[in-house]
Amino acid sequence: MSIAQGEGRKRVDDRHGQSGKVTFSLGGHNPDVLTCIANLSNDEVFTPPVFAGEMLDTLADAWAEAHDGRSIWSDATVTFLDPFTKSGVFLREITKRLVDGLAEQMPDLQQRVNHILTRQVFGIGITQLTALLARRSVYCSKNATGEHSIATGFDRPWGNIWYERTEHTWVNRKRVRQANPLTGDDEVVEQVGTGRCKYCGASEAEYSRDEVLETHAYAFIHTDDISSRLAEIFGVNVHFDVIIGNPPYQLSDGGFGTSAAPIYDKFIEQAQRLHPRFLTMVVPARWYSGGKGLAAFRSAMLHDRQIVELHDFPDSRDCFPEVDVAGGICYFLWERGADRDCTVVTHTGTHTSSSVRPLLEQGADIFIRQNEALSILRKISAVDGAHRQDGSLTLEPDRRFSALVSARKPFGLASNFRGAMTETAPNDVMVVQNGGTSWANRSEISAGRDLIDRWKVLISYTSSEHAGQADKNGQKRVLSRVEVLPPGTATTETYLIAGSFESRTQADILVQYLKTKFVRFLVSQLVTTQHVTRGSFAFVPIQDFTRPWTDADLYAKYHLTEDEIAFIESMIRPMELDDNA
Structure with a gap:
């Protein structure tokens, strides 16, 4: 049976002159209507049915492993909650699987459907519209008690998919x-x-x-006592074995322009307070190393050994074809009471790699996305990390290139700074800004004055593409503008300064170094938004900039294997020395 496509369902009973036995005939619609719905926004993204199915497969495998091979879909006591349902796809796919899995225990189809929908499957809509959509997906009717509903066990029109304005x-x-x-x-x-x-x-x-x-x-997070609130909503005190879904990602925080703050972390923390047996959610991957106000959340997640599986999609289009989420998407599986390393699965286009490892590698303070990158980072640490023997990924402080990179707004000039069109005094400073240059009096420079009269290397604060996104060949450029600035110059906060020198020669050598695939690969491990910051260079080692460096030189210095070299080359596209576009 497929609850998914209820358009072709016909319920036959005594009122229609038949035997009273309920039958279902479901049309196989192609395409699935839930694949055709436009997303509300990049903050409230509908989950494609195929992707929801993959998450449920991951859940089912973990359940079987924890229950001596028994199927979660054959257990009539397991309860499921999607506390931020939009299209209803998770609840629909769960219902379909339970209908098949419980057939032997409950041969009567109507009895089975009623049991699943009234006692096992629950949801909370995030808006009035999505609640109606979810009920239509799960009950085949926006009214759970209506004549077209496949459920006959409800006495309330919203069934078990609730929404009220909060x-x-x-x-x-x-x-x-x-x-x-x-x-x-x-x-x-x-x-x-x-x-x-x-x-x-x-x-x-x-x-x-x-x-x-x-x-x-959103009702799920607007309460001090979520257990009591759910009992109030559904009219019964249910302990949910599985919490699953795709929460809203962020809200405008009232800041400048499109400034927004993440909100998905609050849904995860609230769900954990319910102590489910399993928790699985799909969320932006930016929490790995960035995000406003996410420091404590990131630390808790990376230290949580109850996260037993993490599926990482650096390019969100690999799972949400119509949505570009900067930094990519991930879904995780949290198992209450577990204490083990995590199975990390990285999905890059058609390539998938899997590794069982801690979410937080020794010596790191962020999550290392690509499994293949670990061996490369360890080799760099072995050479430039004081020959550490503990497997730590940390470079010695005086070997980290991030120490040479300026903070944001290196000269104290905001991105909207507009100076004079021409030089008005002999000591004026030429300011490189978005879209061109202007001139400023030295008194207007409030920071980085020691850099003004040195040769320095400029890099763009914004990456050349959204983090994680690759071109049609699966390669990323990572850094956008990289060039030498002469003495007598400054920049707005549109740019960072990545090192300064007394001579032009050393500045040119640094540009060559930053344009190597080796360096840009290391930066890509830490860039999870469209911004490149000082912290993005934490894995990049400082070199002797009195001599030039090529990728071949760097591969040899750090003893990279042919496979490791091939991986870097496959990930990063060429950047010519005269290429600053």
């Missing part, structure tokens, strides 16, 4: 002193529109909305 709880509003308009007395009042949500951090100015607009106050 409001944010505003706190930390600015307090201002003003005169009471009636009494004239001085008083302190909260300034409406200046607060943030207690639960998700949303900006009141952005998300305090009337009833016409969605609040994006």
Whole structure:
């Protein structure tokens, strides 16, 4: 039986003059309607059915391993929750598998369907629209008690897929002193529109909305007691064995332009408070090494030995064909009570690699994405890490190229700085900015003044492509603009400075070094957004810049094998010395 395509279902009962035995006839629609739905945004992404199926296969294998080979789909007691359902694809695919798996235990199809939908499968919609869509996907009707619903066991139209509008709880509003308009007395009042949500951090100015607009106050995370809240929602105290889904990714944080803060971490932490047997979610991979406010979350995830499997997609298009999520996508499987290394599976185009290893390698403070990169990083550490014998990936502090890279805004000039069109004084500084150059008086330079009169190497703060994205050959450029700046120059925060010298010759050597595939491969291991920062160079070793370096020189210095060289060459596309576009 396929609950998926309910358009062709016909329910026959005594009211239609038949025997009373319920039968189902399901049409096999092609394509699956859930593959045709446009995403709400890059922040609320619909999960393709095939990808949801892969996540469920991973879950089923882990369940069988933990239960002496028994199938999760043949267990009538296992409960499932998607607490942020959109299309309903996870609940639909779970239901399909349970219908098949429980057939022997429950031969009567209607009884089996009712049991699954009323006692095993639960969801919370993130908006009114997605709740209706999910019910249509799972019950074949937006009304679980309607005549077209495949379930006959509900007494409420929403069945077990709930949605009600939730409001944010505003706190930390600015307090201002003003005169009471009636009494004239001085008083302190909260300034409406200046607060943030207690639960998700949303900006009141952005998300305090009337009833016409969605609040994006997701019920699952807007509570101090999630267990009690779920019991209140569903009318029964259910312990969920499996929590699964694809949460919203971020919310605008009220900052400049398109500034947004991640929110998916809050869904993961809330789900863990329910102590499920298994938890699996698909989320952006940016948490590996970046993300606003994710430092504590990242540390907790990387140290959590209950994460037993991680599937990494550096290019989000490999799993969400129509969606470009900077830094890629991953899904993980968390098993309560486990204590073991993680099976890390990296998916790059048609290539897949798998390795059982800790999420946090010794000496690293971020997740190393590519399994093949580990042996290369260890060899670099062996040469430039004071001959460490403990397998640590850490370079000695004085060997890390990141020490030579400036912080953001190296000269204190914002990206929107616009100086004079021409030099107005002999001591003016030429400023390289996005789209060209201008001139500034030295007094306007508030940082990096010691760099102004040196030869220096400029690199773009923004990567040449979204992190993780490769060209049609599967190769990435990583760094965009890399060039020498002469004395008497500065830059806006659009650029970083990656080293400075007294001579032009050494600056040219550094440019050559940064353009090697070797260096750009190492940078790519740490770039999970479209930005290249000082920290992106933590794995790059400092060299002797009195002599030039080529890839062949570097491969030989670090004793890379033919396979390791081939891997780097396959990942990074050429960048000519005169190529700065």
